[in-house]
Amino acid sequence: MKKIPSFTIDHLRLFPGIYVSRKDVTPSGDVLTTFDVRMTAPNREPALSVSALHTIEHLAATFLRNNEQWKERVVYWGPMGCCTGNYLILQGDLESTEIHQLIIDTFEFVSEYEGEVPGANAKDCGNYLLMNLPEARYVAQRYLSVLKSDECRFVYPD
Numbered sequence: 423m424k425k426i427p428s429f430t431i432d433h434l435r436l437f438p439g440i441y442v443s444r445k446d447v448t449p450s451g452d453v454l455t456t457f458d459v460r461m462t463a464p465n466r467e468p469a470l471s472v473s474a475l476h477t478i479e480h481l482a483a484t485f486l487r488n489n490e491q492w493k494e495r496v497v498y499w500g501p502m503g504c505c506t507g508n509y510l511i512l513q514g515d516l517e518s519t520e521i522h523q524l525i526i527d528t529f530e531f532v533s534e535y536e537g538e539v540p541g542a543n544a545k546d547c548g549n550y551l552l553m554n555l556p557e558a559r560y561v562a563q564r565y566l567s568v569l570k571s572d573e574c575r576f577v578y579p580d
Contacts, residue, residue, distance in 0.1 A: 431578050433464040438568045439575030440518040440525055443509065453515040454497060459525060460507040461565045469505035470561055476501070476549070477539055477558035478508065478532055484540045485531045486510070492524055518576035526569050532562035 428443060441458040448454065461470060483499045486492060497511040512521070535555065542550045568574050 428458075434466075435579040436460060437463050437573070437575055438507075438565065440522060440569075441576065441578050442516075442518055445515060452513055455512050455514060455516040457510040457512070457516075457518065457521065458502075458507060459510055461561065462506045464504065464506045467506075470501075470507075471554065471557060472501075472505065473552050473554035474557040474561050475505055475508070477542075477553045477555055478562065480539050480541050480547070480553075481532045481535055481558065482508065482528050485528050486524075489524070489527070522569070522574070522576070526566065529562045529566045529569060533559050533566055535559065 438460050441460060443456040443458040446454045446456070462468070479499065479501055486496045486499055489496075492512070495513040497513060499508060499510050501508050510521070510525075535558075539553050539555055541547050542553050544550055
């Protein structure tokens with residue numbers, strides 16, 4: 423079986439950043455860009471807790487789907503199985519630098535959020551008790567420090 427492209431990235435040289443993971447063309451001709459929103463250095467930093475990632479998923483998805491500029495282009499936001507970041511799928515042929523400010527805005531929203539997490543109840547979520555807002559805010563603040571620095575990367579390592 424052929425190895426899928428995301429398994430060909432050298433995770434030992436991968437650092438936090440925003441990467442184009444893939445671009446797909448739908449049968450109708452639309453381009454969908456999948457972004458790797460990498461929050462930790464895989465296999466070198468601790469993975470994110472599932473409860474923090476779940477909280478970030480609820481908050482980021484809510485923010486993105488309400489963002490006036492981008493909401494019509496949001497296809498998906500969700501956590502990576504390896505717990506080192508998230509995937510964002512947007513309609514359009516896009517590059518990482520084009521969504522840099524959007525990701526900053528998203529994680530500023532998460533880092534400052536107070537109150538009930540949207541959708542964190544038994545009626546709206548399949549595992550609503552698996553939430554940790556304080557940790558999600560901390561993780562978002564830590565990732566923001568990368569996003570706002572010269573350390574933020576936009577191209578996968580060779």
